[in-house]
Amino acid sequence: MDRFDAMRVFVRIVERRSFTRAADDLNLPRATVTDAVKALESRLGVRLLQRTTRQVAPTLEGEAFYGRCLRLIADLEDAESAFTNVNPKGPLRIEMHGTLARHLLFPRLPEFLSMYPDIELDVSEGDRYIDIVREGVDCAVRVGELRDSDLIARRLAMLPEATAASPGYCELHGIPRVPDELESGHLMVGFKSTAIGALLPLEFQQKGRVRNITLPTRVRVGGADSYLGAAMAGFGIIQAPRYRLDHYFSTGQLRLLLEGFPPLPSPVNVVYPRTRLPSPRLRAFIDWATEALAF
Missing domain, CATH: 3.40.190.10 (Periplasmic binding protein-like II)
Structure with a gap:
């Protein structure tokens, strides 16, 4: 294995924090990956990786070498692409x-x-x-x-968003005309965002500003498909990109609500x-x- 291939192996190990996962990514035997790192460390005269039973992490020297490897590999790939006129592969x-x-x-x-x-x-x-x-x-x-x-x-x-609920929900709770009416007996399907670790509020553009409203929930979900399914089952109001909802609006499985007060596009x-x-x-x-x- 030449130096650049060894660098690619080292970079993948640092990124994956694992010899085994790096070997799988590169379609190489694990022994080949291990030998490549040993050869690099021997050539450089420093230890590049700290190995524990749980993961692999770069040493201070390894972090510095990782940055250099990234730049060298990118420069090599650029040079090869420019002079061989070969499509990326x-x-x-x-x-x-x-x-x-x-x-x-x-x-x-x-x-x-x-x-x-x-x-x-x-x-x-x-x-x-x-x-x-x-x-x-x-x-x-x-x-x-x-x-x-x-x-x-x-x-x-930028994805346009919309507010929706099932016909059954609307028959039971009514159709709100303005966002203020949501706070009188309406429910939302709770969507727990992994990005913020909390339920997302409903969002409305109203009179030049954005208003967030959090309604009571009886069903909370953590996935987009479950979120849509809960709305169609009548568990509450949801907000989602229009490309996901338009089919269900056309089939009557969902109703568009508060069209004059759309959420911000995503x-x-x-x-x-x-x-x-x-x-x-x-x-x-x-x-x-x-x-x-x-x-």
């Missing part, structure tokens, strides 16, 4: 919510794969915010305001770590997604 790991992927990413994905036939996509999904570096993900597509200061973000879209961003220089395949995806998903 290799695996690209993306994390995003499954519903967002089905509605926004997958319908447009054939265009990207046609442009870059040598890129292999690995799309994971979930409702929780993950540690991109620790999970070995190249980038994530996230909805909502960002709170991670160590991430670089590119805006993809930003959609593609994010990646500030400490990691993007590879050519990641830059290709970000540039394509910024243009293809903007609406």
